[in-house]
Amino acid sequence: MKYFPKNVIFTLIAALGLGVGLHFLFHWLPSPITALISPVRESLWEHLKILLIPLLLSGLYFTHGRGLDGLAPWLLTLPIIGGAMLLIGYVYHIPLQGDWMGFDLILYVVLMVAGSVLAQVLAPLTQRPGIPTLCLVAALALAWLIIWFTFFPPDMALFLDLRKNQPTFYILPK
DSSP states (O other), rough: OOOHHHHHHHHHHHHHHHHHHHHHHHHHHSSSHHHTTTTTSSOOOTTTHHHHHHHHHHHHHHTTHHHHHHHHHHHHHHHHHHHHHHHHHHHHHHSSSSOOOHHHHHHHHHHHHHHHHHHHHHHHGGGGHHHHHHHHHHHHHHHHHHHHHSSSSSGGGBOOOTTTOGGGGGGGGO
């Protein structure tokens, strides 16, 4: 898959902007619907939404018309990049007790770029029979976990509001 650099840069900037907008969406329009695509609280898990939704939309844009075979590397990238964000964010915020917002912003930009590059690297590996379907299943499982844990987060460090040490479900509107 080859893209024009201007197209990639424009899409990356748009995806970064979308993620920033999604970060504040729930606070602007609190509802269970916006909670599905926007972080409800400042937990590590909730911030997967601002990373994975723009990456998925970038993949849909770049692979438009190529079906599941074209989208497969992007779908496989989602759990990998999401896992990297959770791991790095956990280490920084929990054991190291970091609280510099600049770290989170830098990590967000680096992972968005890494996600775009990783999808290109994974493209040849996802062209084997059956692999695109497995990539779709992995992405759907991740989407289901994000939805489920938005409304029913376990009492674990990844799901606690790092600013208030409170599970995310407690502030959803009734």
